[in-house]
Amino acid sequence: MLPPSRRSFLKSASIAGAAVALPALQYSRVYGANSRLRIASVGTGGKGWSDLNGVAASPEVDVVGLCNIDSSKAHLGQAAEKYSAARTYADWRKLLDESKDIDGVMVSTPDFMHAPISLAAMQLGKHVFCQKPLTHTVFEARQMQLAAKKYKSVTQMCNQIQSHSAYRTAVNIVHTGLIGKVKEVHSWQSGSPSWPRHIPRPAGSDPVPASVDWDLWQGVAAERPYKAGMYHAFQWRGWQDYGTGQLGDFGCHILDPVFKSLKLGSPKKLTAQAPGLFPETWTDWATVHYTFPGTEYTVGDDLSVTWYDGVGVRPPREKLAGIPEGYKLPGAGSVLIGEKGTLVIPHVAMPKVFPEASFPADKVPVVEGVDHYTQWADACRGVGETTSHFDYAGPLTETVLLGTIGIRFPEQELEWNGEKMEITNFPQGQAYITKPYRKGWEPTWIA
Numbered sequence: 491m492l493p494p495s496r497r498s499f500l501k502s503a504s505i506a507g508a509a510v511a512l513p514a515l516q517y518s519r520v521y522g523a524n525s526r527l528r529i530a531s532v533g534t535g536g537k538g539w540s541d542l543n544g545v546a547a548s549p550e551v552d553v554v555g556l557c558n559i560d561s562s563k564a565h566l567g568q569a570a571e572k573y574s575a576a577r578t579y580a581d582w583r584k585l586l587d588e589s590k591d592i593d594g595v596m597v598s599t600p601d602f603m604h605a606p607i608s609l610a611a612m613q614l615g616k617h618v619f620c621q622k623p624l625t626h627t628v629f630e631a632r633q634m635q636l637a638a639k640k641y642k643s644v645t646q647m648c649n650q651i652q653s654h655s656a657y658r659t660a661v662n663i664v665h666t667g668l669i670g671k672v673k674e675v676h677s678w679q680s681g682s683p684s685w686p687r688h689i690p691r692p693a694g695s696d697p698v699p700a701s702v703d704w705d706l707w708q709g710v711a712a713e714r715p716y717k718a719g720m721y722h723a724f725q726w727r728g729w730q731d732y733g734t735g736q737l738g739d740f741g742c743h744i745l746d747p748v749f750k751s752l753k754l755g756s757p758k759k760l761t762a763q764a765p766g767l768f769p770e771t772w773t774d775w776a777t778v779h780y781t782f783p784g785t786e787y788t789v790g791d792d793l794s795v796t797w798y799d800g801v802g803v804r805p806p807r808e809k810l811a812g813i814p815e816g817y818k819l820p821g822a823g824s825v826l827i828g829e830k831g832t833l834v835i836p837h838v839a840m841p842k843v844f845p846e847a848s849f850p851a852d853k854v855p856v857v858e859g860v861d862h863y864t865q866w867a868d869a870c871r872g873v874g875e876t877t878s879h880f881d882y883a884g885p886l887t888e889t890v891l892l893g894t895i896g897i898r899f900p901e902q903e904l905e906w907n908g909e910k911m912e913i914t915n916f917p918q919g920q921a922y923i924t925k926p927y928r929k930g931w932e933p934t935w936i937a
C-alpha cells in the first residue's frame with residue numbers, strides 16, 4: 491500500500507501527458523512580465539540554501555513552498571524561519587500534490603533525485619531550476635530535455651559559473667575568433683574530495699536522527715541501512731547509487747565554457763583510464779578522452795577533449811602547446827589550444843591568453859557577469875531567457891555521465907550514437923545508460 495501522498499501523486503502523474511499539462515500552457519499564455527513568480531524549493535539545506543536565497547533575491551519572487559527530508563535547523567529549519575509564509579514539507583510528492591499556487595520548483599537535492607523530482611514538476615506544468623549535474627543517468631538527462639520541450643517549462647541548470655564574468659569572457663574570446671579555431675582541449679580538477687571514495691560499504695547501521703526521514707532521503711534508490719556521516723548530508727557524492735564522483739561533480743562546471751564556446755553536442759566516442767572500481771563507490775582518479783565531431787569553432791573533422799581528475803593532477807605539460815614553462819596551471823580549469831593562441835580558463839578566475847605579448851590583458855575584452863538565479867526567475871516571468879536551459883544542460887550532462895560509464899570500463903573505447911542514445915560497440919556499457927528504480931518510486935517517463 492502506498493502512502494497517501496504517493497497515491498495521489500501517481501494519480502496526477504498518470505494523467506500528466508494529457509490534462510495536467512494543459513493548465514501550464516494556459517497560465518503561461520496569460521503570464522507576463524508584471525506577474526510575480528511563486529516558487530518552491532526542494533532540498534533547502536547545503537547548496538539549496540544559497541540557491542533559494544539566490545532566486546528569492548528577485549523582488550518579483552514569492553517563496554510559497556519549502557521541502558526537506560531533514561527538519562533540523564541547517565536543512566529545513568533556517569529556510570522555514572526566513573521564509574515564514576511558506577508551507578513546509580518533508581515529502582516532495584506531497585508538495586507537488588498541493589502545488590496549484592506554485593509556478594516554479596527548485597531542485598537542490600543530491601544528484602540521484604534531480605530527475606525524478608524535476609520531471610514530475612514539469613509534468614505538472616512547473617518551471618524548473620535544477621542543480622548540476624542535471625541528472626544521475628544519461629537516460630534521465632535526455633528525459634529532462636524532452637520534458638522541458640514538451641511542457642514548455644522555463645528551465646535552468648545551476649552551473650552558475652556560466653554566468654560569471656570569467657566564463658562569459660572566455661566564451662567570448664573563442665566566439666570572437668581571438669585564438670582562432672580550436673585544435674584540442676584539456677580540462678582538469680586536481681582537488682582532493684572530502685567524500686568517501688574507493689571504499690566498500692560500511693558494515694552495520696546507526697540510529698537515524700529524529701530530524702531525518704531516511705526512507706524519503708533514499709527516494710528512488712535501493713534501500714540500505716543508515717550510517718552517520720556516510721551519505722546524508724554531502725557525503726553521498728562518492729556513492730554510485732547517489733552521486734557521480736569527481737567528474738560528475740565538476741564536469742558540468744569545468745566543461746561548461748568548453749561546451750558553450752565550441753558549441754559541442756554529443757561525443758562520437760570516449761575511452762577512460764581509471765583504477766578498478768569498488769562495487770559501490772567512485773574512484774580516486776580518472777582520465778577520460780572524448781572525441782567530438784568538429785564544429786564551426788574547431789579545426790578538422792574531430793575534436794579531442796581530455797578530462798583529468800585526481801589529487802594534484804594536471805594535463806601533461808608537453809600537450810599544452812603555447813603555455814610558457816613558468817606559468818603555474820590553476821588547480822582546476824581548461825586549456826583550449828587554438829590556431830592563433832592558447833586560452834586558459836581557470837575554475838574560477840579570469841581567463842588568460844598566450845602568447846602574452848600578442849594578447850595583453852587590457853586587449854582582451856571583458857564580458858560582464860549576469861545573475862544565474864534571477865535570470866531563471868525573470869525568464870519564468872517572460873523577461874529574457876536562461877542560458878543553461880535543459881536543451882543545453884541535457885547534452886552537457888549526457889557527455890559528463892558518459893564519462894562516468896567510461897570510468898567503469900577502463901581502456902574500453904565506447905562508441906556513442908547520440909541520436910539513438912546508444913553505445914554501439916559495447917553492450918555492458920549500454921546497461922549503465924539507465925538504472926533500476928525502487929519499486930513504487932519509478933518516474934513517469936516522457937514518451
Ligand SMILES: NC(=O)c1ccc[n+]([C@@H]2O[C@H](COP(=O)([O-])OP(=O)(O)OC[C@H]3O[C@@H](n4cnc5c(N)ncnc54)[C@H](O)[C@@H]3O)[C@@H](O)[C@H]2O)c1
Nearest residue numbers: 533535536537557558559560565598599601621622723724
Ligand atoms: N552549483 C554548485 O556550485 C554546487 C555546489 C554544491 C553542490 N551542488 C549540487 O547541489 C546538490 C546538493 O548538494 P549538497 O552538497 O548541498 O548536498 P547536501 O546533502 O549537503 O544537501 C542536500 C539538501 O537536500 C536535502 N534533501 C535530500 N534529499 C531530499 C529529498 N528527497 N527531498 C527534499 N530534500 C532533500 C538534504 O536534507 C539537504 O538539506 C547536488 O546536486 C550537488 O551536485 C552544486
